Amino acid sequence: MQCQCAANGSDLSLLEPVLAEYADIRGSLTTVLQHAQEIYGYLPYDVICHITEKTGLTPARVLGAATFYSQFRSQPTGKYLIMLCDGTACHVNGSARIAAAVQEYLHVENGGTTEDGLFSFSIVACLGCCSLSPVMTINEETYGALTPAKVLEILKDIRAKEAAK
Amino acid sequence: MSFRVTVGKGSCGIAAGAGKLSDALAPLLEGTGIPLGTVGCIGMCWLEPIVDIYETGLLKARLVQVQPEQAPMIAQAVKTGDFSVIEPLRITKEDSAFLTQQTRIALRNCGIIDPESIDSALESGGYQALGKILSGGMSPEEVIECIKVSGLAGRGGAGYPTWSKWNAERQFAGEEKRLICNADEGDPGAFTDRAVIESDPHTLIEGMLIGAYAIGAQEAIVYVRAEYPLAIRRLEYAIREARQKGYIGSHIMGSSFSCEFRIRAGAGAFVCGGETALIESLQEKRGMPRLKPPFPAESDCRNKPSNINNVETFANVAWIINNGGEAFAAIGTEDSKGTKVFALTGKIRRGGLVEIPMGMTLRQVIFDLGGGIRDGGTFKAVQMGGPSGGCIPESLLDTIIDCKTLAAAGAVMGSGSMVVMDDSTCMVGMAKYFLDFTAKETCGKCVRCRIGTKHMQEILTRIVSGEGREGDIALLEELCNAVRDSALCVLGQTAPNPVRSTLRYFRDEFEAHIAEKRCPAHTCTGLLHYRIRPEKCRGCTACARNCPVYAISGVVKGPHEIDPSSCIRCGQCMASCKFGAVTVD
Numbered sequence: 001m002q003c004q005c006a007a008n009g010s011d012l013s014l015l016e017p018v019l020a021e022y023a024d025i026r027g028s029l030t031t032v033l034q035h036a037q038e039i040y041g042y043l044p045y046d047v048i049c050h051i052t053e054k055t056g057l058t059p060a061r062v063l064g065a066a067t068f069y070s071q072f073r074s075q076p077t078g079k080y081l082i083m084l085c086d087g088t089a090c091h092v093n094g095s096a097r098i099a100a101a102v103q104e105y106l107h108v109e110n111g112g113t114t115e116d117g118l119f120s121f122s123i124v125a126c127l128g129c130c131s132l133s134p135v136m137t138i139n140e141e142t143y144g145a146l147t148p149a150k151v152l153e154i155l156k157d158i159r160a161k162e163a164a165k
Numbered sequence: 166m167s168f169r170v171t172v173g174k175g176s177c178g179i180a181a182g183a184g185k186l187s188d189a190l191a192p193l194l195e196g197t198g199i200p201l202g203t204v205g206c207i208g209m210c211w212l213e214p215i216v217d218i219y220e221t222g223l224l225k226a227r228l229v230q231v232q233p234e235q236a237p238m239i240a241q242a243v244k245t246g247d248f249s250v251i252e253p254l255r256i257t258k259e260d261s262a263f264l265t266q267q268t269r270i271a272l273r274n275c276g277i278i279d280p281e282s283i284d285s286a287l288e289s290g291g292y293q294a295l296g297k298i299l300s301g302g303m304s305p306e307e308v309i310e311c312i313k314v315s316g317l318a319g320r321g322g323a324g325y326p327t328w329s330k331w332n333a334e335r336q337f338a339g340e341e342k343r344l345i346c347n348a349d350e351g352d353p354g355a356f357t358d359r360a361v362i363e364s365d366p367h368t369l370i371e372g373m374l375i376g377a378y379a380i381g382a383q384e385a386i387v388y389v390r391a392e393y394p395l396a397i398r399r400l401e402y403a404i405r406e407a408r409q410k411g412y413i414g415s416h417i418m419g420s421s422f423s424c425e426f427r428i429r430a431g432a433g434a435f436v437c438g439g440e441t442a443l444i445e446s447l448q449e450k451r452g453m454p455r456l457k458p459p460f461p462a463e464s465d466c467r468n469k470p471s472n473i474n475n476v477e478t479f480a481n482v483a484w485i486i487n488n489g490g491e492a493f494a495a496i497g498t499e500d501s502k503g504t505k506v507f508a509l510t511g512k513i514r515r516g517g518l519v520e521i522p523m524g525m526t527l528r529q530v531i532f533d534l535g536g537g538i539r540d541g542g543t544f545k546a547v548q549m550g551g552p553s554g555g556c557i558p559e560s561l562l563d564t565i566i567d568c569k570t571l572a573a574a575g576a577v578m579g580s581g582s583m584v585v586m587d588d589s590t591c592m593v594g595m596a597k598y599f600l601d602f603t604a605k606e607t608c609g610k611c612v613r614c615r616i617g618t619k620h621m622q623e624i625l626t627r628i629v630s631g632e633g634r635e636g637d638i639a640l641l642e643e644l645c646n647a648v649r650d651s652a653l654c655v656l657g658q659t660a661p662n663p664v665r666s667t668l669r670y671f672r673d674e675f676e677a678h679i680a681e682k683r684c685p686a687h688t689c690t691g692l693l694h695y696r697i698r699p700e701k702c703r704g705c706t707a708c709a710r711n712c713p714v715y716a717i718s719g720v721v722k723g724p725h726e727i728d729p730s731s732c733i734r735c736g737q738c739m740a741s742c743k744f745g746a747v748t749v750d
Binding site: 026027028029030031033034057061064065068069070071072086087088089091092093124125126127128129130131132133135142143144 | 176177179180181210211213350351352353354355356359391392393429430431432433434435446447448449450451452508510511512516517548551582584586590595598602606608
C-alpha cells in the first residue's frame with residue numbers, strides 16, 4: 001500500500017529490528033504494535049502505515065487492532081504517565097476522590113495531557129494491587145494507600161524536581 | 166547458625182517498598198555469608214513489605230511492615246543471632262492465623278520459593294510430577310483419569326470439569342494441537358493469577374506441560390495481560406531456565422514428548438478473557454468473540470484445535486499427580502472439590518490472597534481470615550466474580566463456598582475476586598460501576614450487549630444523579646433478561662448479573678434513590694443535601710472560607726447557612742467544621 005498520510009516524521013529505522021524479528025511470523029501483530037509503542041511512546045500514523053507495508057497485512061487489520069485494544073494510544077503522552085486504578089477494590093476505597101484531586105491540581109481530564117506536556121492522566125481498570133487500594137502508577141513506580149493529600153504531595157514533588165532541572 | 170533472609174517481592178510488596186528495603190539490606194549482609202533471597206507473594210498484602218528469616222530451612226521469624234530504615238536491625242539480628250532487637254517487627258499471632266486457616270495447594274510455593282530460580286522450584290518438588298509421568302509412569306489417558314478422580318474444575322469462572330475438556334481435546338485426531346493458558350485476568354478486583362505467575366511460575370509451566378502431554382499438544386501459549394509486566398518478566402525467565410534444563414523443547418526429560426512454550430501479552434481488552442475472543446486475539450485480529458460451535462477444542466478452517474484453561478487450574482495439576490486424585494477430591498464439598506484462591510479486598514482489615522477449601526462459609530473467610538470490616542464499619546455485602554458476578558448480603562453470610570450454592574445465591578466464584586463493602590458503599594452506585602465497566606469493554610459485535618449495556622448504564626446514571634423515574638426498575642429488569650438471554654458471549658450474558666443481584670437484595674436502595682431522591686449510603690453526590698445545624702454552629706466561618714463556590718453565608722459568631730441552589734456538594738464544609746455542625750442527608 002502506498003501510504004497517503006501526512007508523515008509524523010517518526011524515525012522508522014528504530015522499528016527495523018522489531019520488524020526483522022516478527023514481520024514474517026503469523027499472529028504477531030499485537031507484539032509488533034506493543035514494541036512500536038514502547039519505542040515511540042504511542043502509535044504514530046506513519047508507523048502504523050510502515051507496519052502495514054512491511055507485514056503485508058491490510059491497513060484495516062492493523063488499524064483495527066491498534067484501535068481495539070485499550071493499551072494502544074494514538075496520541076503522545078506526557079513525560080509522566082499517571083495511571084489511576086479504578087478496579088473494584090480501589091473504587092470501593094475511594095479512587096474517585098483521588099481522581100478529583102489529580103484533575104483539580106493538574107487541570108487535566110481523564111485521557112488528557114497537561115499543557116506543559118509533563119503529565120498525562122488516565123483512569124484504568126485493575127492494576128492488580130488491590131490490597132493497597134487506592135493505587136496509582138506513575139511511569140514504573142507504584143503508589144498505594146493513597147489519600148488526596150498524599151497524591152498532591154507526590155505530584156508537587158515531581159513538579160519541583162522538574163522545575164529544578 | 167545458618168540464616169537465610171528473604172524479602173517478599175510480588176507487585177504488592179514492591180509497591181509497598183520491598184525493593185528499597187531489599188536494596189538497603191543487600192550491602193549490610195554482603196560478606197557475612199548470609200544469603201539474601203527474593204520470594205514472591207505470601208498473600209498477606211496488608212503486612213507488606215515482609216521479611217522472613219530462615220534457620221537451616223525452618224522459618225525462624227516473619228517480620229512485617231518493615232521499612233528500609235529498619236534494615237540495620239535485621240542485619241544485626243542475623244549476624245549476632247540475638248533476635249530481641251527485631252521482636253517489635255514480628256508478625257502477631259492474630260495475623261499469623263490468616264495463613265494457618267488456609268489450605269494451600271495452588272499457592273503452595275508462593276512466598277516461599279524464589280520465583281527467579283528453577284533450583285529453588287526443584288528443591289520444593291518442582292517437575293517431579295512431570296518426571297513421574299514421562300518416565301513411563303502414566304499414559305495420557307491415566308493422567309486424564311487422575312484429574313477426573315480429583316474432580317478439578319476450571320478456576321477461571323465457568324467451573325467446567327478439566328478432565329472433560331482435556332478428554333474432548335485428546336479425542337481430536339489433529340496433529341497440531343495447542344494448549345493455552347488464560348492469564349488475561351481482567352476482572353477489576355482479582356489478582357490471583359498474577360500472584361501465582363509472579364511467585365511460582367514453574368508450577369504453572371509444569372501444570373501446562375502435563376496438560377499438553379495429556380491432550381497431545383506440542384505448543385503451549387500463555388496469554389497474559391500486558392498490565393502485569395513483572396509476571397511476564399518472571400515467566401519469560403522461568404521458561405528460559407526450564408528450556409535450559411530440558412523441561413521445555415524437544416524430547417523433554419529424554420522422553421518422546423516435545424512441547425514449545427511462548428508468551429503472548431494481551432493488550433487490554435476484558436472481552437478477550439472469553440475463549441473465542443482470546444483465540445481471535447491470538448490471530449492478530451480484534452479480539453471479538455464468535456458463535457460456538459465450532460468449539461475451540463475442534464479444528465476449523467482457520468484455527469488449530471485449542472484447549473484453554475486458567476492459571477489456577479494448571480497450578481493444581483502437579484499437586485494432584487503427586488498426591489493422587491483422591492487426595493484432592495477429599496477436600497471440599499460434594500459439588501466442588503479441592504480449594505479455591507480468592508483475592509480478598511475492599512473494606513476488609515486483612516486484605517490479601519487466601520486459598521481455602523471449598524465448603525468454607527463466607528463468614529469464615531471474611532471475618533475469621535479477613536478479620537472483618539476495617540475502620541469500624543459495618544458489613545453490608547460482598548461482591549464476588551466482578552462484572553460477571555453478584556453481591557451477597559449480610560443475611561446470607563453463612564452461605565458455603567461452592568459452585569452451586571453460590572450460583573443459587575446470585576453470585577459466582579468467578580475469577581476469585583471478593584470485594585467486601587461496608588455501609589458507606591452505595592449498592593446502586595456499585596451496579597452502575599460495573600455497568601460502566603462492561604459498557605466500556607463491550608466489543609460491539611452483538612447488538613444486545615452493545616446497546617443493552619449502554620441503556621442500562623444510562624438508566625443507572627440517571628438514578629444515581631437523582632433523576633430516576635418511576636418504572637426504571639422494571640425497565641432495568643427487562644433489559645437484564647434481554648441481554649442475558651441473547652448476547653453472543655459470556656461478557657454480555659453475564660453483564661446484567663451485578664444489576665440483577667443488587668436489585669434482588671438491595672431493591673430498597675434503588676427505591677430510595679428513585680422515589681425519595683435519597684442515597685442511604687450518602688455517596689451519590691447528586692442526592693446529598695448538606696445542612697448546618699444552627700444549635701451547633703459557633704459562627705467560626707471555617708466552612709464559609711473553605712466553600713469553593715461561596716454558597717455559605719453568615720456573620721462571625723452567628724449561625725451560618727448553606728444555599729442549596731449553589732451548593733456543589735463537595736463536602737469541604739463538613740470536612741472543615743470542628744464542631745460537627747454540618748450534616749448530610
